[in-house]
Amino acid sequence: MSATKNLAIVGATGAVGIELLKVLERRAFAVGRLRLLASPRSTGKTLEFRNEFVSVEPLRSDSFKGIDIALFSAGAGISSEFAPLAVKAGVVVVDNSSAFRMDPTVPLVVPEINGDDVRGHSGIIANPNCTTAITLMALYPLHRAFGVRRIIAASYQAVSGSGARAIDELRRQIAATAADQDPIPEVYPHQIVSNVIPRIDSVLDNGYTREEMKLQNEGQRILHHPDFRASVTCVRVPVFRSHSVAVSAEFERSVDLEVARAALISFPGLDLKDDPAADIYPMPIQTGGTDRCAVGRLRRDVAFENGLSFWVSGDQLLKGAALNAVQIAELL
Ligand SMILES: NC(=O)c1ccc[n+]([C@@H]2O[C@H](COP(=O)([O-])OP(=O)(O)OC[C@H]3O[C@@H](n4cnc5c(N)ncnc54)[C@H](OP(=O)(O)O)[C@@H]3O)[C@@H](O)[C@H]2O)c1
Structure with a gap:
């Protein structure tokens, strides 16, 4: 498998999405292709990543072609609808919403505490509630x-x-x-x-x-x-x-x-x-x-x-x- 990963950020224009871009950049995550997805309201916007401006695209069911990992932060409704489609397209989803946190088949992970639980994933890993x-x-x-x-x-x-x-x-x-x-x-x-x-x-x-x-x-x-x-x-x-x-x-x-x-x-x-x-x-x-x-x-x-x-x-x-x-x- 390639050392770089093709990433999608769903909810890229939101409070969490903007931070995701900064954290990926700061931690020098090996990003190959980057796809920024949001609602149709954000069509035409661009966001800066590693000194380049990347266009924001409206989220669609076929947005995940060629993507390895998708970071979702656009609310539980969007995650419930689109995360299973992404998984079907071969993507591993890390979900910030509450949609899958209590699903016993989805690991709920704080890496410092139960990072090993990631191994048991079947396509989706949930991020816990912030508090x-x-x-x-x-x-x-x-x-x-x-x-x-x-x-x-x-x-x-x-x-x-x-x-x-x-x-x-x-x-x-x-x-x-x-x-x-x-x-x-x-x-x-x-x-x-x-x-x-x-x-x-x-x-x-x-x-x-x-x-x-x-x-x-x-x-x-x-x-x-x-x-x-x-x-x-x-x-x-x-x-x-x-x-x-x-x-x-x-x-x-x-x-x-x-x-x-x-x-x-x-x-x-x-x-x-x-x-x-x-x-x-x-x-x-x-x-x-x-x-x-x-x-x-x-x-x-x-x-x-x-x-x-x-x-x-x-x-x-x-x-x-x-x-x-x-x-x-x-x-x-
Ligand atoms: N804020 C936190 O501290 C925090 C902490 C942990 C988890 N979370 C979770 O993270 C998620 C996002 O929170 P946030 O605080 O970043 O919210 P936010 O600032 O309101 O951002 C919401 C994002 O979702 C996108 N979105 C909304 N409707 C959409 C649609 N129909 N299709 C595609 N994208 C759509 C928005 O795009 P537009 O800009 O185009 O509207 C925006 O990028 C939520 O599930 C929240 O519970 C948040």
Whole structure:
């Protein structure tokens, strides 16, 4: 097989798609032909890749001829319809949407945690939910050390997690507020500037939102831990980029803070920033735009037996989406 791969990016013009191009370029992925696909609205646009301008084409059922790997990030509907067509054309799909994440025949992969699961794919590999991936980057090394039973968590999720239109919305609302005008919500049900919105995704019968249940459901698959439990409150905050999560975790074995620190420091892709008295802790303003997640505010939990609380931040467009997808493509 050739050393270069012919790649298609479905959703190339979106918030994740643009990052995919940058990550491929930054990591010197051996791209042969590159096909950029989006909706018909983007016909005529070009995007820059390695100092060349590549035309964006409308996605069609025959878009995958001659392609080796397709990176999908155009929503679950598009993935459900077009990923099986791509697989039929001999393409391996890495999917950023939620369409296949709970399909037992589709590996759900964070390379640092369960990269070996990629081997079991039959054409499609799913990228996890962004909040799940970032939380597990800190939880997994602790799980290896002490055996996690359950967590209680609250997320602080950036607007770029809702795509390019939401980034524009926060920008517009900041400008409106500065000009003493009313911030008009379009993407979110309420203004996001100077506010936090404690609902992300649709509300389920059990009162949790779909986004909140992903941490338990996807976490069980990625950790190979069917008994893992997660009670999560997902909150949208007026931050442009990088999600943060406050986590209290209960473990099977007693927690030693020094062992926890050592486990976190040695985990790839993760930095320990933990000196709160000196104001050193992870913040989205630092993790935004970087590949590495950061964990801090480490403390023995006063409510859980064998408990540890921590705060983790990570760029959800990168580790939560584009970077993780390219890392999976590298494993292929
Ligand atoms: N944003 C994140 O942090 C994040 C993290 C993890 C996973 N994801 C997932 O990644 C996917 C994309 O998210 P995003 O934030 O990048 O959204 P976005 O900024 O809204 O971009 C959506 C992309 O999908 C394309 N698209 C829309 N309708 C299409 C159609 N009918 N045919 C072909 N392409 C179409 C858009 O093309 P046009 O520009 O032509 O409309 C655009 O390229 C979603 O499934 C999301 O759940 C996002």
